[in-house]
Amino acid sequence: MPERRPRKDAARNREAVLAAADALFVRCESPEDVTMADIAAAAGVGKGTLFRAFGDRAGLLRALYEARLEPIRQAVEVGPPPLGPATPPRDRVPALLDAVLCFKLDNRRLALALEEGGSSSPYRAEHYGRWHSLLRAVLEQVPGLTDSDFTAHALLAATRADLVEHLAGEERIPRERMRSQLANFVTSVLASGPPQGLTAEE
Amino acid sequence: MPERRPRKDAARNREAVLAAADALFVRCESPEDVTMADIAAAAGVGKGTLFRAFGDRAGLLRALYEARLEPIRQAVEVGPPPLGPATPPRDRVPALLDAVLCFKLDNRRLALALEEGGSSSPYRAEHYGRWHSLLRAVLEQVPGLTDSDFTAHALLAATRADLVEHLAGEERIPRERMRSQLANFVTSVLASGPPQGLTAEE
DNA sequence: GTCAAAACGGACCCAGGGTCCGGATTCTAT
DNA sequence: ATAGAATCCGGACCCTGGGTCCGTTTTGAC
Numbered sequence: 001m002p003e004r005r006p007r008k009d010a011a012r013n014r015e016a017v018l019a020a021a022d023a024l025f026v027r028c029e030s031p032e033d034v035t036m037a038d039i040a041a042a043a044g045v046g047k048g049t050l051f052r053a054f055g056d057r058a059g060l061l062r063a064l065y066e067a068r069l070e071p072i073r074q075a076v077e078v079g080p081p082p083l084g085p086a087t088p089p090r091d092r093v094p095a096l097l098d099a100v101l102c103f104k105l106d107n108r109r110l111a112l113a114l115e116e117g118g119s120s121s122p123y124r125a126e127h128y129g130r131w132h133s134l135l136r137a138v139l140e141q142v143p144g145l146t147d148s149d150f151t152a153h154a155l156l157a158a159t160r161a162d163l164v165e166h167l168a169g170e171e172r173i174p175r176e177r178m179r180s181q182l183a184n185f186v187t188s189v190l191a192s193g194p195p196q197g198l199t200a201e202e
Numbered sequence: 203m204p205e206r207r208p209r210k211d212a213a214r215n216r217e218a219v220l221a222a223a224d225a226l227f228v229r230c231e232s233p234e235d236v237t238m239a240d241i242a243a244a245a246g247v248g249k250g251t252l253f254r255a256f257g258d259r260a261g262l263l264r265a266l267y268e269a270r271l272e273p274i275r276q277a278v279e280v281g282p283p284p285l286g287p288a289t290p291p292r293d294r295v296p297a298l299l300d301a302v303l304c305f306k307l308d309n310r311r312l313a314l315a316l317e318e319g320g321s322s323s324p325y326r327a328e329h330y331g332r333w334h335s336l337l338r339a340v341l342e343q344v345p346g347l348t349d350s351d352f353t354a355h356a357l358l359a360a361t362r363a364d365l366v367e368h369l370a371g372e373e374r375i376p377r378e379r380m381r382s383q384l385a386n387f388v389t390s391v392l393a394s395g396p397p398q399g400l401t402a403e404e
Numbered sequence: 405g406t407c408a409a410a411a412c413g414g415a416c417c418c419a420g421g422g423t424c425c426g427g428a429t430t431c432t433a434t
Numbered sequence: 435a436t437a438g439a440a441t442c443c444g445g446a447c448c449c450t451g452g453g454t455c456c457g458t459t460t461t462g463a464c
Contacts, residue, residue: 007430007441032321035420046444051422118320119234123368150383153369157359166325167355181352185391192390209461212411237451248413253453255411 014053016043018064022110025064031113036060061114062125068107069127072099076134089141094186096135097155101182104164105175111161122160131156142190151189158185216255218245223266224312233315238262263316264327270309271329274301278336291343296388298337299357303384306366307377313363324362333358344392357388 006014020043024034036057040047054060072083081087082095104111115122122128132152139148159182167173173181208216222245226236238259242249256262274285283289284297306313317324324330334354341350361384369375375383 009429010442013443036422037420040444047421048423048425048444049442052442057421116318116320116323118318121318121364121368123364123372147383147386149373150369150380151387153365154360154384154387157362157365158356160359160362162323162325163355163359166323167352170325171351178352181349182356184349185353185356188394189387189390192393209410211460215412238453239451242413249452250413250454250456251411259452 010053013043013045013049017045017050017053017060018067019043021060021064025109025113028109031109031117034113058114058117058119061110061117062127064110065107065114065127068110069103072103073130075099089138090190092138093135093142093155093190094183096131096138097159097182097186098179100131100156100159101164101179104159104161105168105178108161108165108168112165115161128156145190155186155189158182212255215245215247215251219247219252219255219262220266220269221245223262227266227311227315230311233311233319236315260316260319260321263312263319264329266312267309267316267329270312271305274305275332277301291340292392294340295337295344295357295392296385298333298340299361299384299388300381302333302358302361303366303381306361306363307370307380310363310367310370314367317363330358347392353391357391360384360387 017039021034021039024039024042025031028034036050037047039060040050043050050060054063075083076085076096076099078084082091083099087095114125135152135156136148139145139151145151164178167178168175219241223236223241226241226244227233230236238252239249241262242252245252252262256265277285278287278298278301280286284293285301289297316327337354337358338350341347341353347353366380369380370377
């Protein structure tokens with residue numbers, strides 16, 4: 001099956017919708033007061049178009065999220081340390097979580113809209129699955145650390161969009177402070193367990 | 203102001219609604235397919251009654267939640283160790299989080315409905331505020347532990363209703379295993395920092 | 405028993421996600 | 435270039451579910 005590519009206008013409209021949605025989410029107070037009709041209007045497009053292109057609200061949000069996430073995904077999969085695969089586990093774990101935190105700080109409303117969007121739990125999203133299994137795998141390589149699966153969940157939970165929003169918005173905690181607090185937290189989780197040998201173990 | 207007490211029928215109906223809602227939430231698959239109309243019908247009451255008594259959906263959920271939470275609240279505020287105030291901080295922290303976890307396991311659907319209920323973030327709920335400031339205060343008494351505020355948030359995040367639901371439902375992790383994993387996690391967070399002297403410090 | 409205050413309940417309203425289909429656009433083949 | 439089919443457009447329309455309103459009923463104080 002040749003998988004014929006979409007028509008030109010379809011592609012153009014798809015981009016217009018993504019751009020419009022992004023802009024609206026940045027400007028809005030809360031994600032739920034940007035409606036599908038709003039997005040369609042802002043993109044100069046009919047509602048039908050928007051639903052045909054993305055299926056439903058969640059689909060649109062996902063598409064936006066994935067697009068924004070792409071650079072980080074690259075950096076994690078094939079980039080240089082401290083995010084890339086060549087990093088020693090004890091350094092990579094904090095780096096990964098810091099990246100997630102920064103991403104959510106930079107895309108607060110969007111992340112909020114997607115994670116707490118209602119209907120299905122954020123834990124079913126495949127992007128969560130990716131972060132979790134990656135983190136889990138890296139944690140597994142940290143000597144003396146058990147329960148990597150749960151630990152990965154728990155660490156990621158510390159970067160939940162609504163928590164980040166609360167800390168940044170309500171408690172007015174500055175970005176750098178939040179990053180360092182998360183780093184400390186992660187470190188303390190990693191630090192426990194058997195003596196994490198200094199430099200020379202034998 | 204005498205604050206005259208409610209009429210008999212009002213009180214009776216209020217109880218009926220709470221009971222009906224509780225029953226429905228236990229039976230349902232997802233909290234969002236138990237509608238306000240359903241609850242009213244199940245309680246043998248009109249929708250108006252239900253809204254007059256609780257204000258809105260969130261109000262009803264909150265009322266239910268608080269009611270279920272009451273025993274634990276008592277145990278924490280005036281009960282014996284390990285939950286009560288007489289417990290040494292290092293022991294009380296895990297106990298508190300274990301209590302939260304167990305509560306969410308026992309009231310999965312309800313907690314889900316309230317925390318991810320939509321509109322306003324769970325971090326604005328006053329019951330969250332209570333848990334957080336208590337935990338924060340206890341953490342503050344653990345020597346060598348910094349960032350109690352953030353740490354309290356991060357630890358509580360590990361017991362978020364939808365995470366618990368995911369672990370118990372999707373990943374089929376048994377209760378006791380989850381409790382011990384959480385306990386390990388908490389311990390590792392507490393363990394770091396300065397030497398937590400054995401028994402004799404001087 | 406009487407009467408005002410309080411509560412009842414279901415018809416009603418409305419926003420917002422999602423669907424539908426007649427008409428406009430784009431691609432392909434000749 | 436152009437006919438014709440495939441695809442897409444867009445906004446009128448539907449439907450669910452939270453929340454409101456008000457005529458009627460219940461309660462309880464005197």
